[in-house]
Structures are given as C-alpha cells and as structure tokens.
Amino acid sequence: MKKIAACIGGGVIGGGWVARFLLHGWDVNVFDPAPDAQRKISEVLNNARRSLPALADVAMPEEGKLVFCDSLELAVSDAQWIQESVPERLDLKHKILGQIQSHCSDNAIIGSSTSGFKPSELQEHSTNPGQIMVAHPFNPVYLVPLVELVPSVKCPAQSVEKAQSILTAIGMKALVVRKEIDAHIADRLLEAVWREGLWLIKDDIATTEEIDDAIRFGFGLRWAQMGLFETYRIAGGEAGMAHFIGQFGPALAWPWTKLMDVPKLTDELVQKIADQSDRQSGKHSIRELERIRDDNLVGIMRVQKDANWGVGEMLREHDQRLTELVPQIDSAPDLSQPLTMYQGKVLPAWIDYNGHMNESNYLQVMSIATDNFMTFIGADGAYVESGKSYFTVETHICHIDEVKLNKPLEVKTQLIGHSEKKMHLFHSLYQPETGVLLATGEHMLLHVDLEAGKTCNAEKPINSKLATIFSHHYSLEKPKGLGRSIGC
Ligand SMILES: NC(=O)c1ccc[n+]([C@@H]2O[C@H](COP(=O)([O-])OP(=O)(O)OC[C@H]3O[C@@H](n4cnc5c(N)ncnc54)[C@H](O)[C@@H]3O)[C@@H](O)[C@H]2O)c1
Known part of the structure; x- marks a missing residue:
C-alpha cells in the first residue's frame, strides 16, 4: 500500500516534516494557505536533500511524490499519518483538528507538532479523541531524530505503538512521554536555560554571543553525546552520582538563579537581544546559518555513528532498516x-x-x-x-x-x-x-x-x-x- 502523509501547515516545522517523510519514500500532501508556502518548503527540501542522506551509509528509498493541495480535505482524505503544524494557538489547533477529523480515515494517526499543549487539551471537543496525540519534533525535523510522542489516557496503546513504529521507520527516535505535562520534556529543560539566558542579558552579565560560547565551547559538546545525567555521573568521579548530588545539590538552593522568574520582555530588552544577535550572526543569511548548522549536525552524528554511541547507534539501526527497503x-x-x-x-x-x-x-x-x-x-x-x-x-x-x-x-x-x-x-x-x-x-x-x-x-x-x-x-x-x- 502506498504510504501517504498529510502535512497541515508547512512553515519551519511543517516543511521539515514534509522533507523527512518525502525522503523516506512517503508521498506527501501539503495544505498551507500562505502564498509563499511552496517556495519555503522547496528551500527546506533543498537543505534536507543535501544533508539527510549524508547520515546514511546505504541508499535512501526513492523520494515520494509531493502534492500541494488546495484544500485540507483533499490533503487528509487518504493519508495514514496527518501532522498538524499550524501556529501555536489552541483555538486554531482545535479548529484545524476538527476539520481534519471530519475528512480523514478513522485509522489515520493525527500527530500535533505543538511545543506546549497537552494532548488532552488538543482533544477537547473531539468525538474521536484517541486518534490525536502530540508528536513534537525538533528543528530541523529532517535531521534531528527526536520526536516526543505524548499520548493522553484516551489514546489506545496500539495506536501509540503504531505511531512509534512509523516514526522509527522514518529515522526518528520516538520518545514516548509517560505522563502528559505542559511543554513535554525537552522544552521544559530548554526554557529553563533560555529564561536564565534572558536574565544574564538583561542584567548586562553576558551578550548573546557570550552565552552561546558558554554553551558551544562547553557543556553543549557534552550534552550532544551524553545528556545531563550521564555527564554528571562522570563529574562525580569514581564516587558516582550520589556523591555528585551531595556536593553540588545544595547549591541549587543558593541564590544563584532566577529560574523561577521570567524577565519582563520589554521593547527595550527585546531590542537589546535583537541588536546583540545581529552583531553576532548578522553576517550570515538564515539559509547560510541553516546549512552551517546542518553540516555540523551531520558531522556530530556521524562521529557517534563511528563510535556506535547514542544517536549513532540509532543511525546504524536505521541503515539496517533502509537496507531492507532496497531491492535485494x-x-x-x-x-x-x-x-x-x-x-x-x-x-x-x-x-x-x-x-x-x-x-x-x-x-x-x-x-x-x-x-x-x-x-x-x-x-x-x-x-x-x-x-x-x-x-x-x-x-x-x-x-x-x-x-x-x-x-x-x-x-x-x-x-x-x-x-x-x-x-x-x-x-x-x-x-x-x-x-x-x-x-x-x-x-x-x-x-x-x-x-x-x-x-x-x-x-x-x-x-x-x-x-x-x-x-x-x-x-x-x-x-x-x-x-x-x-x-x-
Ligand atoms: N519553530 C520551532 O522551533 C518549533 C519546534 C517544535 C515544534 N514547533 C511547533 O510547530 C508548530 C508550527 O510552528 P512553526 O515554527 O512551524 O510555525 P510557522 O509560523 O513557521 O509555520 C506555521 C505555518 O502554518 C500555516 N498555517 C496557518 N494557518 C493555517 C491553516 N488554517 N491551515 C494550514 N496551515 C496554516 C502558516 O501559513 C505557516 O506556514 C507550532 O505548534 C509550534 O509550537 C515549533
């Protein structure tokens, strides 16, 4: 059976989903009313075509067929996976999910890219709530493998398993979030860091560039391959994790951090951040930055592939799956x-x-x-x-x-x-x-x-x-x- 995905909303994230499905041989129907949606998606696709296959040591499947649809109904009617990636407004998501469910198959899986809403919130007003779950990806969706798959209690276990196996087949690491929570797992962590970064800028402690340097020359390198807890395990030396917590845990209660508060995003603070960011990165266009990012991501992931570690272990398993798709x-x-x-x-x-x-x-x-x-x-x-x-x-x-x-x-x-x-x-x-x-x-x-x-x-x-x-x-x-x- 032909595999068909529908992408509703083809912006930064929707475009990345289009590329990920298409380059794994799925036909993709897109519905996005924006006049420049086709141009933007083509540019994302060009980036994806030069970077995603560079992760594989086997041939990718033949690219699927891309169709830009005039209506949401046409896009979803024969799709097995429908990915909603419209702007982050609950009223809009409810309207779009309602339209999707009136025209799609009952067997289709509907994933929402929402960064913050819980699946139970998305399911409000739905007559078939178990069909909707959060499938929260990371930019660029065609390269970064993680997708947080968040079901509500109304989602049947076999739908979650089916969703997981489809995401795995398109080269993603589907992390099933065991209990729904606002902003899932990763964005909660990212927001904590981001909030602290905003304070550091507001209080003139550091510029955008200095904060980015503190990450990319330091703990960002460690996080890419061992995450937070495995890194801290090593930091505890031979005495291990309990020793590490004993040594540094009490510092969490010291007045180092303003993590619980958000600085007010006044016009002045926003302008300060934007100006610093222009000085830091304005010499590159966004497309150039995307290509630099993509090349670095490919390199970081390929090193781990050689070491059969973390994301690299997953890429090797994915190569094995891709090999099975190629005619023997x-x-x-x-x-x-x-x-x-x-x-x-x-x-x-x-x-x-x-x-x-x-x-x-x-x-x-x-x-x-x-x-x-x-x-x-x-x-x-x-x-x-x-x-x-x-x-x-x-x-x-x-x-x-x-x-x-x-x-x-x-x-x-x-x-x-x-x-x-x-x-x-x-x-x-x-x-x-x-x-x-x-x-x-x-x-x-x-x-x-x-x-x-x-x-x-x-x-x-x-x-x-x-x-x-x-x-x-x-x-x-x-x-x-x-x-x-x-x-x-
Ligand atoms: N940008 C990120 O880094 C990121 C990461 C993960 C998840 N998300 C989530 O993905 C979703 C989309 O975010 P984005 O960054 O791609 O936004 P975006 O603004 O780049 O794209 C949204 C797209 O939706 C289209 N759209 C608007 N109304 C529509 C409608 N009625 N039907 C179909 N399409 C419509 C717009 O034309 C636009 O192309 C949000 O829920 C966001 O929280 C974003």
Missing part, C-alpha cells in the same frame, strides 16, 4: 554471465573534497558485492554464526573512471577460480545506465574456521555451489586487468 540481489541469476552482486548509488557520505567517491568506498562497494556473493553461495549470516566464514587475504582495486555523487552503480562478479579453501573473485563496477566501467576489484578469499583461527575446507554445499558457478564462468572471457599488480 536476484537469488536465481543467469550463471552464464558475471553475476550482479551490488546495485546502488553513490551516497553523499562517500564524496571527497573533489566531488568524487572516496577511495575507501570503492572497497566498501566491492566488499558488499563479496558479502552478497557469499550469501548467494550459502556462506551467509547463519553460516558465519556457525563458526565458518571467508576472510579476504588480498585485494587489488583499479580506478578507471570518475565516480560522482548520486550516480547509480552496479557490480558484476566473476568467479575466477576456487578450491575447497579458496575463492578468487573479480568485481567490475559499472555505471549501469551507460555501461561505462568505473573500477575493478580482484580479491582472494580463504575459508576459515573462526574459532580455531585457521583455514579449513568449506562445507560441501558451498563447494558444490561454487563448482556450479565455475562450470559456467571458466569459459567466460578473462576480465581485462586480471592478475595485474601496480602498473605504470
């Missing part, structure tokens, strides 16, 4: 030809400063082709689990033509030779649309007993599959470059 290799290919063992495209994360694919990613593509070949002959995950596998002992890669961003790639694999303990593969990497040969990879693999750490004979079914393939491949023309060492 043919399980019964024509053996009389080299076998198609990889189909994909050049990912943004693979591009170097010259706009070409990094050297390491040639090897990555070749090794995916080798893994697929191993699966094809039966040396699959279960075989490895059983304690046997193949190890690559020698590789020669030849770079033949330019490989550029987003270009489709295809690897054809020829079995050059095999024995009970060895297999010799030759991969040819093509641009499938033009048939241009881009690179070749020649690989020798030994069959090993993983526990003993020694070579051993492959299991019989694997050897006989290799023999069948080789009975076809031995008469194929030997690929150009076979057996080549570094040439001049």
Whole structure:
C-alpha cells in the first residue's frame, strides 16, 4: 500500500516534516494557505536533500511524490499519518483538528507538532479523541531524530505503538512521554536555560554571543553525546552520582538563579537581544546559518555513528532498516554471465573534497558485492554464526573512471577460480545506465574456521555451489586487468 502523509501547515516545522517523510519514500500532501508556502518548503527540501542522506551509509528509498493541495480535505482524505503544524494557538489547533477529523480515515494517526499543549487539551471537543496525540519534533525535523510522542489516557496503546513504529521507520527516535505535562520534556529543560539566558542579558552579565560560547565551547559538546545525567555521573568521579548530588545539590538552593522568574520582555530588552544577535550572526543569511548548522549536525552524528554511541547507534539501526527497503540481489541469476552482486548509488557520505567517491568506498562497494556473493553461495549470516566464514587475504582495486555523487552503480562478479579453501573473485563496477566501467576489484578469499583461527575446507554445499558457478564462468572471457599488480 502506498504510504501517504498529510502535512497541515508547512512553515519551519511543517516543511521539515514534509522533507523527512518525502525522503523516506512517503508521498506527501501539503495544505498551507500562505502564498509563499511552496517556495519555503522547496528551500527546506533543498537543505534536507543535501544533508539527510549524508547520515546514511546505504541508499535512501526513492523520494515520494509531493502534492500541494488546495484544500485540507483533499490533503487528509487518504493519508495514514496527518501532522498538524499550524501556529501555536489552541483555538486554531482545535479548529484545524476538527476539520481534519471530519475528512480523514478513522485509522489515520493525527500527530500535533505543538511545543506546549497537552494532548488532552488538543482533544477537547473531539468525538474521536484517541486518534490525536502530540508528536513534537525538533528543528530541523529532517535531521534531528527526536520526536516526543505524548499520548493522553484516551489514546489506545496500539495506536501509540503504531505511531512509534512509523516514526522509527522514518529515522526518528520516538520518545514516548509517560505522563502528559505542559511543554513535554525537552522544552521544559530548554526554557529553563533560555529564561536564565534572558536574565544574564538583561542584567548586562553576558551578550548573546557570550552565552552561546558558554554553551558551544562547553557543556553543549557534552550534552550532544551524553545528556545531563550521564555527564554528571562522570563529574562525580569514581564516587558516582550520589556523591555528585551531595556536593553540588545544595547549591541549587543558593541564590544563584532566577529560574523561577521570567524577565519582563520589554521593547527595550527585546531590542537589546535583537541588536546583540545581529552583531553576532548578522553576517550570515538564515539559509547560510541553516546549512552551517546542518553540516555540523551531520558531522556530530556521524562521529557517534563511528563510535556506535547514542544517536549513532540509532543511525546504524536505521541503515539496517533502509537496507531492507532496497531491492535485494536476484537469488536465481543467469550463471552464464558475471553475476550482479551490488546495485546502488553513490551516497553523499562517500564524496571527497573533489566531488568524487572516496577511495575507501570503492572497497566498501566491492566488499558488499563479496558479502552478497557469499550469501548467494550459502556462506551467509547463519553460516558465519556457525563458526565458518571467508576472510579476504588480498585485494587489488583499479580506478578507471570518475565516480560522482548520486550516480547509480552496479557490480558484476566473476568467479575466477576456487578450491575447497579458496575463492578468487573479480568485481567490475559499472555505471549501469551507460555501461561505462568505473573500477575493478580482484580479491582472494580463504575459508576459515573462526574459532580455531585457521583455514579449513568449506562445507560441501558451498563447494558444490561454487563448482556450479565455475562450470559456467571458466569459459567466460578473462576480465581485462586480471592478475595485474601496480602498473605504470
Ligand atoms: N519553530 C520551532 O522551533 C518549533 C519546534 C517544535 C515544534 N514547533 C511547533 O510547530 C508548530 C508550527 O510552528 P512553526 O515554527 O512551524 O510555525 P510557522 O509560523 O513557521 O509555520 C506555521 C505555518 O502554518 C500555516 N498555517 C496557518 N494557518 C493555517 C491553516 N488554517 N491551515 C494550514 N496551515 C496554516 C502558516 O501559513 C505557516 O506556514 C507550532 O505548534 C509550534 O509550537 C515549533
């Protein structure tokens, strides 16, 4: 079934939702009466297209179809997920949610982006209140994974689970808030910091820039990867969290803070903040700042991906899900030809400063082709689990033509030779649309007993599959470059 999302309101947040769904293959219907909504959404989409795929080490699904609808009714009627992102006014949200519910399917999930209202407040006046829940995202929605999913007691558990699994499938971390509260979890924390920042400016203690420096050169770096409590656990040293609270907890009651009060936002204070902000950041346009922010976010998240930590662990799991969406290799290919063992495209994360694919990613593509070949002959995950596998002992890669961003790639694999303990593969990497040969990879693999750490004979079914393939491949023309060492 085609997956269709409706985004009602396409501003800063609605536009981000459009991008997140669209780039995960959903068709998206948008309704926003603002005359410049299409232009703004296109600009958000451009930012999303250059940054979101850079988080993935596998191909994203084909982008869905974007439709700007003339009416809310048209947008929601066949949608499975409806995301309300209109301005933060309860009367407006009630009106829009009422209109949505008169025209949408009873099975659709309605998420509201509200930063502050509780789901039970949004559900007032609704005849089907359990269909509405808060799905509060963070800007930029297409990159930052967190979404606070806040149900009220009227939301059935299976709707919450369904919502969670849809959000997970579009690469988000759905944090289910166990008890509704104004402003959910994250904005309560952010508002506490923001309130204190406003006081510091009002009292001439610090400028906007100095406050931002205190965050980005300091605790902001820690928060991005360990949050508040894990960071403080370490700050307690070997004595741990209880010691930390014993040492610093009493300070919370000292008169350091004005956290409970909000400075009056007089015209003078607002102008002071705006002027300081202009001096701090006015040299960049908002779109430039967005791109700088997006590149930094991608970098911060990719570092954690390498470490398989925090948000990075989630990104790895998401790659696994995305892989399952991509068509798998043919399980019964024509053996009389080299076998198609990889189909994909050049990912943004693979591009170097010259706009070409990094050297390491040639090897990555070749090794995916080798893994697929191993699966094809039966040396699959279960075989490895059983304690046997193949190890690559020698590789020669030849770079033949330019490989550029987003270009489709295809690897054809020829079995050059095999024995009970060895297999010799030759991969040819093509641009499938033009048939241009881009690179070749020649690989020798030994069959090993993983526990003993020694070579051993492959299991019989694997050897006989290799023999069948080789009975076809031995008469194929030997690929150009076979057996080549570094040439001049
Ligand atoms: N900006 C943030 O950082 C942020 C973060 C998380 C959640 N939110 C929440 O997201 C929601 C939207 O905030 P935003 O920042 O995107 O605001 P925004 O002003 O950028 O966008 C609101 C959009 O709603 C459209 N709109 C107004 N009336 C409409 C109607 N009747 N039908 C359809 N569209 C209509 C407007 O034309 C506008 O494009 C709010 O509830 C806000 O609390 C905002």
